[in-house]
Amino acid sequence: MxxxxxxxxxxxxxxxxxxxxxxxxxxxxxxxRGELPLEVDDLEDEVAGLSTRSEKLKGELEIVENLIKVKKNAIDEHKEAIKKYTKQQETVRNNREFNSLTKEIEFQELEIQLSEKQIKEMKASLEHKKEVIVNSKEKLEAKSNHLKHKKLELDAIMAETAKEEAFLSEKSAEYQALIxxxxxxxxxxxxxxxxxxxxxxxxxxxxxxxxxxxxxxxxxxxxxxxxxxxxxxxxxxxxxxxxxxxxxxxxxxxxxxxx
Known part of the structure; x- marks a missing residue:
């Protein structure tokens, strides 16, 4: 030139x-292409966010399930303690020992009631979290499918125009060098x-x-x-x-x- x-x-x-x-x-x-690249980026961020939230919810679910197991095991231990104290009452030598064992039994029964109440609350939380996980999964699937279609749409446009754009960009640089x-x-x-x-x-x-x-x-x-x-x-x-x-x-x- x-x-x-x-x-x-x-x-x-x-x-x-x-x-x-x-x-x-x-x-x-x-x-x-319009806003398609930005739309794809936004969808990718949204899908990543939903995936992270879904994994977090699954982790929380596992924690609650383990806590319920711990509480159930504690109830079994309290019941075993009641059996032990009840049996000990049969061989006490005075009222003071009998009353002391009675108080231990009452304490164990209160602990059982508290654990049962906590289990009930955790089960309710569990059901809610399961419902949220199902909804999150459905939303994630919908957004992932939407992202897939948008990516295909963008890839098709890019494939159709990439060579022309690259060629024209080179020509633009050539003409800029003239000016x-x-x-x-x-x-x-x-x-x-x-x-x-x-x-x-x-x-x-x-x-x-x-x-x-x-x-x-x-x-x-x-x-x-x-x-x-x-x-x-x-x-x-x-x-x-x-x-x-x-x-x-x-x-x-x-x-x-x-x-």
Whole structure:
């Protein structure tokens, strides 16, 4: 490609308009993907969060089940103690020993009641956790399936457009190398500040494309002469004449037609 210093103003205008056409085509490709990559990322985070929560709930379930076993074993121990104290009452020598054993039996019975109450509460907690786990599992399956479909959708779009986007990105870099730094910075600044990404536009029916502001006839003549870079005083966009624009569009259509 020619050195930037050797380019005439017309060559610069053609190069920067070509760059605009290439970058706009890349924008179109990315718009097809839209919010899909972000949606996939959000779904992946959500699925990971649900998986973590599901594992945590299973862990809590196991803890409660073990606690119930501990309480049941404690009840068995208390019952064995009652049997032992009751048998000892048969061989006591006085009322003081008998009453002392009676108090031990009462204490063991209270411990059994407390353990049974705790088991009942833990079983209720267990049932609730099981219900939550079932709901979490259903939600996780639904989100995982949704993620799977969205990934397939994104992969299909990526497969369809990846080569074209890579090719166009290379072409964009090539045309950027043709354009002097000051002009390229202006182009980039305008492109990032406007919603449609158009930094270079042609004159259509006496106004810059997409604008309602009329370009003065003298300015239109200067733009058509292609002797200097002219910008729209209202939007700051770089202006080219419609003939040049049509010629470059036709050239770029041939480039885009390869895909």
């Amino acid at each position: 020619a050195n930037t210093k050797e380019l005439s103003v017309e060559d610069k205008l053609r190069a920067i308009y070509d760059l605009q056409l290439i970058d706009s085509r890349i924008d179109e490709i990315r718009n097809v 002097e730094e000051r002009l390229l910075k202006a182009y980039t600044r305008i492109r990032t500040s406007v919603r449609n990404g158009l930094a270079v536009v042609s004159i259509e029916r006496g106004a810059s494309a997409g604008s309602f502001f009329t370009i003065p006839p003298q300015t239109q003549v200067e733009i058509a002469a292609r002797k200097k870079i002219i910008t729209d005083e209202h939007s700051g966009r770089i202006l080219v004449d419609s003939t040049l624009a049509d010629e470059e569009k036709e050239k770029m259509e041939q480039l885009f037609a390869k895909f």
